[in-house]
Amino acid sequence: MRWQPARLVARRAETPTAQTLVLDVPGWSAHLPGQHVDLRLTAPDGYQAARSYSLAAPADGDRIEVTVQRVPDGEVSPFLTDTYREGDPVEVRGPIGGWFVWRPQQTDPVLLVAGGSGVVPLMAMIRARRAAGSRVPFRLIYSVRTPADVFYAAELRDRVRADAGLDVAYVYTREAPEGWRGEPHRLGLADVNNHGWPPELDPLVYVCGPTGFVETVSDLLVGLGHPARRVRTERFGPTG
Amino acid sequence: MGIVTPGFSGRPRVEAPELPPGQYLTPDFPVLSAGPTPRVERDAWEFVITTETGAEHRWSWAQMMALPQETPTVDIHCVTRWSKLGTSWQGVSLDTLLDEVETAADYALAHSYGGYSTNLPLDDLRDGRAWLVHTYDGEELPAEHGGPARLLVPHLYFWKSAKWVRGIRLSLDDTPGFWETAGYHDYGDPWREQRYQGD
Ligand SMILES: Cc1cc2nc3c(=O)[nH]c(=O)nc-3n(C[C@H](O)[C@H](O)[C@H](O)COP(=O)(O)OP(=O)(O)OC[C@H]3O[C@@H](n4cnc5c(N)ncnc54)[C@H](O)[C@@H]3O)c2cc1C
Numbered sequence: 001m002r003w004q005p006a007r008l009v010a011r012r013a014e015t016p017t018a019q020t021l022v023l024d025v026p027g028w029s030a031h032l033p034g035q036h037v038d039l040r041l042t043a044p045d046g047y048q049a050a051r052s053y054s055l056a057a058p059a060d061g062d063r064i065e066v067t068v069q070r071v072p073d074g075e076v077s078p079f080l081t082d083t084y085r086e087g088d089p090v091e092v093r094g095p096i097g098g099w100f101v102w103r104p105q106q107t108d109p110v111l112l113v114a115g116g117s118g119v120v121p122l123m124a125m126i127r128a129r130r131a132a133g134s135r136v137p138f139r140l141i142y143s144v145r146t147p148a149d150v151f152y153a154a155e156l157r158d159r160v161r162a163d164a165g166l167d168v169a170y171v172y173t174r175e176a177p178e179g180w181r182g183e184p185h186r187l188g189l190a191d192v193n194n195h196g197w198p199p200e201l202d203p204l205v206y207v208c209g210p211t212g213f214v215e216t217v218s219d220l221l222v223g224l225g226h227p228a229r230r231v232r233t234e235r236f237g238p239t240g
Numbered sequence: 241m242g243i244v245t246p247g248f249s250g251r252p253r254v255e256a257p258e259l260p261p262g263q264y265l266t267p268d269f270p271v272l273s274a275g276p277t278p279r280v281e282r283d284a285w286e287f288v289i290t291t292e293t294g295a296e297h298r299w300s301w302a303q304m305m306a307l308p309q310e311t312p313t314v315d316i317h318c319v320t321r322w323s324k325l326g327t328s329w330q331g332v333s334l335d336t337l338l339d340e341v342e343t344a345a346d347y348a349l350a351h352s353y354g355g356y357s358t359n360l361p362l363d364d365l366r367d368g369r370a371w372l373v374h375t376y377d378g379e380e381l382p383a384e385h386g387g388p389a390r391l392l393v394p395h396l397y398f399w400k401s402a403k404w405v406r407g408i409r410l411s412l413d414d415t416p417g418f419w420e421t422a423g424y425h426d427y428g429d430p431w432r433e434q435r436y437q438g439d
Contacts, residue, residue, distance in 0.1 A: 001436045005243055042242035047250045050262060052320060075251045075264075089243045096436060098422035215384055218276035228276045228354055237320075 003040060003091040004028075008084060009063065014151045018117065019081045020056060020067045025092050028062045031055055033124035034101035034206070034234075037066065037094035041076060051076045054121035054208075054234075055095060058128050064092075067151060069117035100206065100234045104132035108204045111196045112140040113217050115187070115209025118236055119151050122208055126156075130163050140168045141195045143187045143213065146175040169195035187213075192220050199225035208234040258315050258325055260430035266322040269385065277383050278354035278404045285388050287372060288407035291343045299337070301388070304372065307332045312371055314394035316401070317430040329392055331373030334365040345410035349417060350391055350402040358402050358417035359426065360393065362410060369395055372405065397428040397435070 010022040033055070040050040053066040070081040084090070102110065102125040112122040119142055129138060144150050150170070160168050171187045172180065197203040205226060207217045214235045221231050256265060282301040289297045299307075311330045317323045348365055351357040364370065371392040374381050381387035386403025393400045399419050420426050425434040433439060 001438050003242065040242055041245045041248045041250070043249045044244050046241045048242055048262070049248075049250050049264075050321065079248055083247050084245070085247070088246055090245050091242050093436075096423060099418070215277065222276045228278065231276050233275050 001093055001096070003093050006064075006090050006092040008086050008088055008090070010086065014067055015149050017081070017149075018067055018069045018151060020065055021080065021084070022063055022065050023090070023092065024062055025064055026062055028059055028064060029095070031059060031064075031095035032098075032101040032103060033058065033128040034121045035095035035097045036121070037064070037092050038096065039066070039076075039080075040091040040093070041079065042091070049076050052096070054124065056120050056124055056127075058124070058131050067117065067120045067123075100208070100232050102128065102204075102206065104128055104134050106204065107136055109137040109197050109201050110139070111203045111205045112138065113187075113192070113196075113205065113207045113209075113221075114140065114142045115213035115217070116144060116149070117151070118207075118209030118213065118234070120208075121234060122206060123152055123156075125206065126159060126163075126166065129166070130159065135165050137165045137197075138163075138167070139195060139197060140166075141171065141187070141191060142168060143171040143173060143209070145173050147172070147177040167195070187217060189220055189224070192217070192224060196221075196224075199227075202230065205231045206234075207231065209236060211235045211237065256325070259323055260317055261433050263317055263321055263323040263430065266324055269324065269327075275354065278352075279383055280353045280388055280404060282388050286407075287337075287389070287405070289337060289341050290407060290409045291341060292345045292411050295342070297337075297341055304332060304389070305374075307336050310371060312373075312392065312394075314392070316394050316398050319397040319399055319424065319428070319435050323430075328377055329371065329373040330375035331371040331389070331392065333368060334370040334372065335368060337372065338366065341410075343410050345412055347411050347414045349409045349411065349415050350400075350405055351407055351409065351417075352402050353404040353406050356402060356404070356418050358400050359415055359420055360396070360400055361414075361427075364393060364396065365408075369393065395429075397425075397430055399424065400428050 006023045006025040009024045012020040036052045036054045042048045056065040056067045068080045071077045114122050172184045176184050214233045285301045287299045313328045315325045348362045349359050373392045374389045390403045391401045391405050
């Protein structure tokens with residue numbers, strides 16, 4: 001798999017600390033929702049750094065999207081969110097990963113569980129479901145610190161209204177919006193029980209987020225009776 | 241050299257000759273796996289080597305622990321680009337286990353509780369280069385890092401060091417395992433950056 005030249009064509013702020021980058025990659029091949037790219041930066045002295053970023057949406061011709069959350073003290077993510085400018089080149093390699101993917105031909109009910117920026121590949125699945133006109137029942141449980149940290153907030157609101165069979169439940173860990181029932185808390189058994197699918201329906205489950213989050217959620221799911229082979233996980237790195 | 245991205249300088253890099261290309265050092269021990277963490281009781285645990293003729297060699301936990309133990313200190317390299325230097329383990333050398341096994345096989349497919357698998361040339365499990373480990377940093381190996389026991393094959397990317405390992409199937413042909421079927425390299429040499437198929 002080779003490194004391909006790419007260029008930033010647009011950026012959108014998702015939250016105060018996260019940006020969606022639209023990249024033009026001439027000759028991009030198709031990809032599946034859930035796959036990621038490796039992105040490589042080269043400094044003038046030849047120094048390079050590469051990191052993985054999930055593809056956030058189906059490709060639009062040669063255009064791909066990633067959403068990057070700034071990690072304080074990070075080497076690559078603050079550069080991408082704060083410094084990297086439209087028109088500037090970068091290198092991309094992918095698509096990568098053939099396990100944590102959802103195929104629009106699949107018919108099993110789907111449960112998506114996201115922690116923070118872990119929503120990115122899951123949003124790609126929600127967008128692909130819409131693009132394919134799939135009516136497979138989808139539920140997303142999305143854990144965020146505060147309402148201001150929700151990625152794709154407006155689009156998710158619209159999709160829940162427009163896409164029949166899609167439900168989204170939020171769990172706030174630090175600060176809940178006005179009118180939300182319950183206290184801020186870390187995602188627990190009751191949340192998975194109330195907003196997920198029961199194991200009898202044999203859903204496919206995709207869990208993505210920081211390592212500790214994925215560990216906790218996948219243990220809860222197995223505890224509830226979901227067979228481990230039906231639970232797919234993607235760990236974005238250190239606990240956040 | 242790649243295409244220069246204006247404004248990027250990177251971080252002052254640590255000189256570390258032990259670091260393969262494209263890797264960076266991490267002080268923590270990140271966890272990466274494809275699904276929930278399997279929990280395997282030591283009483284129920286067993287390790288089985290199956291040869292190409294179907295002959296089986298089994299070890300219970302107590303039998304494995306009674307074998308000569310080694311304490312390798314090694315550098316490990318994850319394909320997601322973190323490396324960790326000087327990690328210390330305890331376990332049984334694969335040489336010790338394979339000593340009891342008659343085989344003409346060239347390939348090994350390690351398989352795990354939970355369904356994971358990964359392929360390696362059998363030679364890469366020999367000559368003091370691979371272990372079945374149960375202790376990390378002086379403590380029982382935690383389940384999220386592959387406990388009760390995992391493979392340790394530090395000269396290859398860490399996905400080859402199968403967690404929750406349950407056995408090894410020996411064969412004359414190479415059968416790609418879990419990540420290899422999902423687009424990762426068949427061999428996975430960190431020094432040659434064999435990350436994905438075709439590298
Ligand atoms: C398959 C895969 C897909 C990914 N997809 C995305 C994505 O869609 N969006 C996204 O924003 N990130 C994603 N990541 C994480 C991303 O690759 C980087 O790890 C992240 O951007 C931090 O890089 P950095 O260079 O800024 O920080 P580094 O310089 O690598 O690290 C700086 C400090 O932050 C800690 N750290 C590193 N990564 C994280 C993290 N993810 N969370 C919290 N702390 C961290 C490190 O331990 C270190 O202390 C993905 C990772 C993987 C493996």
